[in-house]
Amino acid sequence: MKLTILGCYSATPRALTNTTSQVLEINNHMFLIDCGEGTQVELRKHKIKFNRIKHIFISHLHGDHFFGLVGLISTFRLLTRETELHIYGPKGIKEVVTLQMKLADSWTNYQLIFHELTSENSELIFEDEEVEVYTIPLNHRIYTNGYLFKEKEGNRKLDINLVEEANIHMAYYRKLAQGFDVTNNDGILIKNETVTKAGVKPKSYAFCSDTMYKEDIVPIIKNVDVLYHESTFLEKHAHLAPRTKHSTAKEAASIAKQANVGTLLLGHYSTRYDGLNLFKEEAQEVFENVELCEDGKTFNF
């Protein structure tokens, strides 16, 4: 699981900082999460192959999270993309994109499929053999979802010595990998766990931005390996957090602790601050394993 931070600041793109966008590589998928203005240029800078992006998840329709989307869709067209593209985001996202295409009298030559979200409850919005994606309903000024990306339980690993000792026919190896008990050549039932062990532990990543402190999300993101939680403010501006429906670094840490996550990533910093160290320090008063997002940084988990 590899996460590339294309942008992690709030409000407006500036000469040296970008607004929210991330690329999550998980099990051969390349998911784009949020798409602030200039995201397509950041994708180029990081040499991320445009065609590998087949799913884009937009948290909410504030400009710093989606003003780069229509440009990216349009660039895909100019590059004569043929691969279909799925867009997940709040209701309205389809209208705003299609209106701009209509005004430009230009339509995509690839399939553009919108999945508009309206539910206030967490729901499964994507699933294939390896990965599931769920929404995480957040509490912001407008309808907003975070996203939970979960690898599915992988195949169990066969202990080939034990399997042969148990006299199991090769035709059953696949069933064993899938976790089933099987019958051996002598007609005896062999319990799966006596000849296999757990495969690679599946990874999970939760993206939570923008939101005020919301304990309701804890059960949804319980035990995730990595949690990105917005931390717009430091403690000295904590009074601004509920008013603007954002969080402080300490509140993000509190959610991380309650959810028992592996690592907490902070981001969506207000551009009023000069440095980032205090974000980490304040969060670590509550939860130890904190990392700071920075534009261009890559995390491997």
Add this chain to the structure above:
Amino acid sequence: MKLTILGCYSATPRALTNTTSQVLEINNHMFLIDCGEGTQVELRKHKIKFNRIKHIFISHLHGDHFFGLVGLISTFRLLTRETELHIYGPKGIKEVVTLQMKLADSWTNYQLIFHELTSENSELIFEDEEVEVYTIPLNHRIYTNGYLFKEKEGNRKLDINLVEEANIHMAYYRKLAQGFDVTNNDGILIKNETVTKAGVKPKSYAFCSDTMYKEDIVPIIKNVDVLYHESTFLEKHAHLAPRTKHSTAKEAASIAKQANVGTLLLGHYSTRYDGLNLFKEEAQEVFENVELCEDGKTFNF
């Protein structure tokens, strides 16, 4: 008159090149012309004061000319702008901007005034004491206007020795500057041109992008000091020009020659080419005084 090229490439923003946007400083006005994605960052890089921009002219609704507009409008709001902002552009521009504000549930705290254009004829769209702006109807795949910026004839310059010799009362100096004949202290009519000379010659700038070769614009832009004319293609791709409704460098030069302009600026280069020198060379076969736009370049006229 000072022109700053924020971006001058066609199609899509890339790591080192930007799509169309220019800032024209003329007579204390700061006009923004077109606004591709990322324009707000380029404005910051050039330290152009956001508040000085009161008028934005959008040629047409292709993304490489206007995908940066909504972000800029939104950033103005975040910076608590109070100065009113006028947007000139094709019909539809208001709908696309206001839809995005509606979805974000955020409205400008400054006056945002749209001037939607639909005419196929050149029309006066802005005028104050010093400057006039006219549309230049172009021929592109969708409704498109260029813009003609003209300083008005300035005040005449008084020759103070001649004025005193002519025994003219000071109360009439302003009338003289405005070009009127006046009566002196002895009741004699003094012809204006005998005691004044012409003021600074008014400057003019024509922006023409995107368009295929269109001779009809020649009378509108006749004798301008500076003409920016798109030159998407070199001669070897001349066959693509009419099909995509763009121009070659040579066609831009032909328009410049017929209109007897002072300087021709080329831009809106296709991103298929590695260098720009051939654009200048091919244009100069037709018209001598050619300059190449490049991102970040400033021209003083």
